[in-house]
Amino acid sequence: MRRLGFGLALTLAAWPVWADTVSTFKLDNGMDVVVIEDHRAPVVVHMVWYKIGAADETPGHSGIAHFLEHLMFQGTKDVAPGDLSKIVAAQGGSDNAFTTLDYTAYFQRVAADRLGLVMKLESDRMHNLNLTEDDVTTERKVILDERTERTDSNPGALLSEQMAAAQYMNHPYGIPVIGWRHEMEALSRQDALDFYHANYAPNNAILVVAGDVKPDDVLALAKQYYGPIPPSDAIKPRIRPTEPPQLAERRLVLADARVAQPYVVRSYLATERNPGDQRQAAAISLLAELLGGSGTTSVLAKALQFDTQRAVYASASYDGVSVDADTFSLVVVPVPGESLADAEKAMDEVVAKFMKDGVNAADFARIKTQVMAAQIYARDNTQGLAREYGAALAVGLSVKDVQDWPDLLQSITADEVMAAAKLVLNRHNAVTGYLTTEEAAQ
């Protein structure tokens, strides 16, 4: 927290506090290595990121990327099922994994002198995975339960799923990471092994090590553990179907008796951060902050939560760390008694006024300071930093793109934000969804 205060005070005056201590290497087998030094505590975060996600699945086999992530804990010739996590825990560490549309990552957090141990375990399962039919049957039940809990029991998650399917007419981002239930039920051991052999290899992976380590020591360990794994010639460039022109906004209403808090959400297609070409994405990021960033001073929150008190919550969001076009979203949760149609109308009026008035200079300065503070915050969290670099590299960005991003955000002009707004806020590219308790217009 001391560092944070320091950072906040310095924001505009003393910019060069910036550069993370990052070293990069590439092993002979094509594996990228990124080392982020942070010597404040004797711990290390070890992550392996595979440049493969749910959007790379074979049609009809949705969920296989995530299913394989689960099955990667089933062990190898040398490590019994479940033992990897037990070994890490026994050393006082923790481990986990996650799958997104674009990548799959495995990580452990351990004492710095245990780095070799986790590398040994992680490199082993990169090419020696053992899978029995029983493992697959058991774990399939687990992912189905996960879908029940996280998606099917959650009307908001169901709305997101239906909206994504309507948002993408051609691109696989319309298919959920967890998978469609009927396809998950059919995922087989062979599907998992096929996906594993086609995609898990050092030349499709990024090693990120962050913490109390020296780059040369990490490189030596990486060479020892990951170096002997042969590259795969099955790795193909990630070329996914792209969107045709979207000519008509899609609208849908998800009515579910379990809904406690109705809301309206609008998503628009929005360009992603591209290598060496992040300026438009940076403008869209600032647009999201201005219109509906965290806190209560955004354009939407001010107009709907405070000035007119028509909403209990209003926000905008955009990420942009993706291989292909992402979405820019607006959400308004109206106060009880306010209809979703009126809430949407109010939201659109606020956006229309913003498009007419343009960026308020004081708001813009404040937002830029907030964004910078957030970047500095993030830099205080080694694990978060490791995730930021890992995710960026896994979608094709470079270390330089990550490091350029904070300055880029500060350099964006109000005109660029308005140009981005004109481009993104195109209703033809939009999906509008209502989450409600009642059947509407049946």
Add this chain to the structure above:
Amino acid sequence: MRRLGFGLALTLAAWPVWADTVSTFKLDNGMDVVVIEDHRAPVVVHMVWYKIGAADETPGHSGIAHFLEHLMFQGTKDVAPGDLSKIVAAQGGSDNAFTTLDYTAYFQRVAADRLGLVMKLESDRMHNLNLTEDDVTTERKVILDERTERTDSNPGALLSEQMAAAQYMNHPYGIPVIGWRHEMEALSRQDALDFYHANYAPNNAILVVAGDVKPDDVLALAKQYYGPIPPSDAIKPRIRPTEPPQLAERRLVLADARVAQPYVVRSYLATERNPGDQRQAAAISLLAELLGGSGTTSVLAKALQFDTQRAVYASASYDGVSVDADTFSLVVVPVPGESLADAEKAMDEVVAKFMKDGVNAADFARIKTQVMAAQIYARDNTQGLAREYGAALAVGLSVKDVQDWPDLLQSITADEVMAAAKLVLNRHNAVTGYLTTEEAAQ
């Protein structure tokens, strides 16, 4: 016309006029042969149907099935580009081809004694296609022009395309047969050859010959021309991704300055005719006829065009000859001055009243007679009959399924129609589209 009058008079009394003179064979290489005898005129229709369509394309390569259909006229070692059609025309015949989501078919109509000639030509291009880069470049321009003319210049076609993409969340029926323009522009010679080699083979094809021929003679010719072509072991079962539960109706408005006649269209997912299991599809077919079949006596036409004069046109449609779930559609074209929202409301009120009142017995009897008459009409057209058998077999139905269909339609009860209506007219599975001249709700 004499035959038709005869048929109509006989409809209810003398049913067994029915059986088409159909013979079937299978060649040793797996090619199905269907012969439909019609000795009234000395002509023959020769068709080869490949069980491959746009829904079987590799994602990102939309339009390749249709593109290959065009390229199949580019010739072989023995036949120069364009010569096949010239040879057929020189014999007084005609030829053409078509591609749908589920199949691709080539046909010629010639004097009956020229059957061997067209078999020689068609069997040649089944396995000897020659394609130069120049052919591909030239023909790619042709299909792009075709897209411009048929789709991009036609707001109704664009609406259909956008609606299909919204209708299917996971299944490739959401992708247009002609292809998305940006993907068509990238289709290469290699894409065409890959699709050709993977899918064009006798064991993926159905030969339909209809006209003044004897089955044994057709079989002998088929053995001579198609018999020597080896089967392919690359032919895989057509397993496409299927739909997850659709939880929310999707709505969209396509506004285009070129629209002369605004209308509202609603499409619902509807089960297709399945081998040995066509009863539900038959009930849906009768539902379409009752609600909005051709003519002016349907429930929708009567209510909207005549009783209230709110629409200039109202109809319902369903085909059901498809590999996977098809759509059931309602269309209302309102009179000038009536809004699309009011037209939709009126349409829904008519449907709701139908659901409440049930099937009118007199209407049902009349519809069944009309359906039977249409079947008898169809049987008077040899080429139409060849298409009916070819399409049915190409989507996996059998000759028996085709022959059972007319009786099956007659056997459907009013209760079955209402049960089908309850199943199909589920707004969660629906897309509602407005075609209009004005930007609505921007």
